[in-house]
Amino acid sequence: MTTRSDAEALDATSPLAHTRDRFRVPEGVVYLDGNSLGALPVGVAARLARVVEDEWGEGLIRSWNDARWMELVSRIATRIAPLVGVSPADVHVGDSTSVSLFKTMVAAARLRREQDPARRAIVVEPSTFPTDGYIAAGVADLLGLELRWCDPADPVAAVDEDVALLSLTHVDFRSGAMFDLPGITAAAHARGALVQWDLCHSAGAVPVDLTAADADLAVGCTYKYLNGGPGSPAFTWVAPRLQADLRQPITGWMGHAAPFAMTRDYERAPGIGGWASGTHQVLALSALETALEAFEGVAVADLRTASLSLTDLFVALLDERLPDLEIITPREHARRGSQVSFRHPQAYGVVQALIARGVIGDFRDPDVARFGFTPLYLRHVDVYDAVEHLAQVLAGEEHLDPSYADRNPVT
Ligand SMILES: Cc1ncc(COP(=O)(O)O)c(C=O)c1O
Known part of the structure; x- marks a missing residue:
């Protein structure tokens, strides 16, 4: 025994053994729910107090420049990127996971159908987290595509010459079962589909190497194993080889090449910058940036x-x-x-x-x-x-x- x-x-x-002190785990609690909401990292409360009291309270609008709020996203990207095997230059942080799923699914399915009009289906795994299926259904409705459910035991079997996109959650939220990300990506590519990975239960918990897998697109939340706090913003990764061709559908001013030029027409920012839509969630991003220091070293x-x-x-x-x-x-x-x-x-x-x-x-x-x-x-x-x-x-x-x-x- x-x-x-x-x-x-x-x-x-x-x-x-040394990293537990980087968190506030309440006395007498055994916390086995970090896959839902990560524990509070030390330093986040003080950071938020500083941002609220000093940067917002005293600095007011000046803090966009003085406190460098516009750089939060790229600084956070440098912390998330090594956890999923990518360059920070290809990581966007903002929106919710659901909105990020929407943007990536629309962009990928639309591109593949434009390249090959026969590709009119999105394949989703039926036991995936509900929001993934709901968003896929909404995207299929919006773009006039077929929503096709696959067999969880063999998702690629559903990918044929009609399929534009295979969307999968890497680690299943109910069972904790993990898909073979590189193997499935390669097999779906061989059948001509793009693959979108939901890394909500992976980032910060299991090794992921999107670059080595030659993956296409990935999204993930930051409030589980990344400990960013309730409702903290999601991350999106887009393979650099696809960035010029993919068009995300929420073409807000923060994804414009020159937001403060305030021009009439939308001109997408180059690279991953074009995945932004609206104003940065400064409080949530500040908490997340400090939370990610728990991964230092x-x-x-x-x-x-x-x-x-x-x-x-x-x-x-x-x-x-x-x-x-x-x-x-x-x-x-x-x-x-x-x-x-x-x-x-x-x-x-x-x-x-x-x-x-x-x-x-x-x-x-x-x-x-x-x-x-x-x-x-x-x-x-x-x-x-x-x-x-x-x-x-x-x-x-x-x-x-x-x-x-x-x-x-x-x-
Ligand atoms: C796999 C997966 N995708 C998405 C979400 C949630 O999406 P959102 O951050 O938009 O609420 C969760 C939440 O638990 C999840 O487990």
Whole structure:
């Protein structure tokens, strides 16, 4: 049997033992929901206070120049780019993930159809995060395209000579299963389609090398493993070889080559600058910039080693102590993101009873209890304690408490 001392020994040799102090993790909390909302990095509160009090309060409009607010996006891009294997010059930060999905899907599907009018379909995986499917349906409606669902076990099988774009989420939000990004990209390219990747559950958690994969377009949120705070802006990456030809559809003034020339006609800014639409979200971007300092000096390979060690321990402890639970996350490292999920008929109650004990995970309809492992601030002892609490919740039937019959609006 694995003991708490075994977990302590793993913490003692973890390559990321030092990064937990970069976060404010509340006392008595085991936080297993960093795949929904990352913990608060140290320094963000002070940065926001400074931006509000000094830059906005005192500097007023002058801060656009004096505090260099216009440079926030490119500075943030330099921090995100190495986590996904790209050049910062090709990363835009702004909008929500949903809006970024819309912009990239319209641009890619439209370009491919213009190049080859037979290509009139967008392929989406049916268990993808809902917003990806909803946006694809909206784009298909807008552009008069077919929305085609693929088999999650073989997404490329649905890609034929009619397909303009394959849109996939790299790590599945329910199961934590990870697609083979380079392999699928190459196979879809061989069939003539572009591929858009949603990296919401990947960036900052698993290694991603978009350049090596010769990928086309990617988007991701920054409020999960990148810890940018609730609703923080998304990032978009567009392969440099496609930038001249792709036209994103929200042609706002911030994507203009010269916004302050205030000309009548739109002239797209060169390169990734043309992916901007409206005014920068200065407060949110400021929080995000400071949050990303938590990755300072952290190698992506070490993130992955630590993440797999944490999820391996969680799986091993579940196997030992609660073997009846149906783990739906792949056991093979190559197919596992940074979360572990299991099915339980009262999964909502299980998650709520754990939260009542300070172990925070989340529930996904209809029966999935989901636990995210952020290696920057989670320790192996936290994993051990979480499973101990889970065993006690189930043994004491705490999850059957009638108060859990009504669900909160956010689960
Ligand atoms: C894979 C994936 N895509 C998109 C989103 C959300 O999009 P938005 O940032 O627009 O709310 C999520 C949120 O959890 C997600 O998991």
